Amino acid sequence: MQRRQRGINVGLMLLLSQIYQVGVSNIPPVTLATLAVNIYLFLSPMKSLMEVCISVQEGYLNNDWQRLLLSPFHHADDWHLYFNMVSMLWKGTRLERRLGSVLFACIIAAFSQLIGVMYIVLEMLLAEILDEPIYKMQCAVGFSGVLFALKVLNNHYYPGGTSNVMGFHVPNKYACWIELIAIHIVSPGSSFIGHLAGILVGLLYTWGPLKKILTAFAGFLSCDGHPPRPTEFNSSGYARHSSDQNQQDYSRYTGGLNEEEQYERALRNSLNDRGGPQNDRRPYGFWIPTEGQSEQEEIRRRRLYRYDRQ
Template identity: 55%
Template structure:
């Protein structure tokens, strides 16, 4: 539930700064650090007043203010709200970003931030119709905690086992998010139970594969479109192929690799014939073929045979004299 922002002494900001410097900025992966910085910046310099950034069915769906889907996760009600969320982000972000890599973790945060809001709207709409109580459509939520619940599910998926102590009692990590969901709501009724539940459901969609598979498909589509028509890089089991230009059709491997495989002692040839005349291309092909059969000696013969196929007038006259003398 959205609460009125209270600046006060900004104790939460001081506690957050202390925790960041205790961890060491160099020990915080870049995407996690950038996300933390964005949340702090928007707390200090909000895009809009809090009542215009919180997310509800009425504001987003009835009044078509869809910008709240983007704004609500990154705005917070007060400095302590910001502190608890960002402290949780630091712990989860460090583990997940190192596990998934910066690019995929940034992608994950973007999708979770948007999708958690959409699931929240669906849940609130369903509750409105089921209970016939329009107050569910008026509840306005703000903050990053829904996304954090989704990240907690993902983190427990990649780091299974172990237990978390909640109020002094050990709880298996796979169930910790559900216990926290209930306890947080009981101890602090002002929090958004539905918002946290939406985050858990998004996390489960990811770990159960449907969302993860869709994200991979979308990422592959964007990457393939970005490379279409331009230079391409080819891979094999040992890494890069070494070429930034597509192979010839049906070649199966670069021309240079085929040539070097047959003739390891021959100097490497340029794999392309751009800029060569047809005669030069033909001469190069003949020399390569003869070198393959007989090395340097055959190459000398090939140059001789190639020269005889294009004799000068003096050579023609000399041949006629030879035939006459014989």
């Protein structure tokens, strides 16, 4: 399955515009490098989506473990890339300033691989428990799982507050679970298991051994044997930013929309740009359907289109 593209990638143009508005010098290096890798692989993918997506069949049974490395950094279309990278721009900047670039780089590297492993484990469990082999065939691609893990970390390091999820204010500590369900309702084609895998890996960091392991490894990579102090980046060099300033930066490049509102707008623009559900491209997704599911997906697309038109 090859990525199908329009003549103009509107989502990519919007993403580059928002990066420009924030200012490259204001984005910490690891966050900036992550954005650059994802954009580069969208413009020049190493392989087709069906050759990089991760599944039980392709990754585990066929021993194609290269997919663990490639699948998080390839995206189905420009809106998929746009939504994920805008979220990364916000979460990455905030967390990298808090944790320091060395530790944050270790987190991104570890999470991008562990989430693929967790995804395979969860799909295998579903296939065995439900006696449904189709779960071994479902193939996933995209950075969404890493973003759900970073959301868990963000709520851990910045506790308190509420998030607006589909018009309802919920405590941040529950927001990732509510959004897990809400996004699947809004876009049935997104990978519920992929997002769940991200949350579980995030919890392994905040409640399990991952934090100690990655912190120790970051210390080993540092010259003095200790992780460097967290730094703040802005156009004038290194400086601290208050949470209010972080929120102002976020509002500046998201138009004041929260993540769910950005997601719904991206879906709406994507559908409008494609002329509705009659086009066979997916509006957005982490999950790539397997052969034999086209009829079911057509029903889902029509439901999504009706939701958008209400």
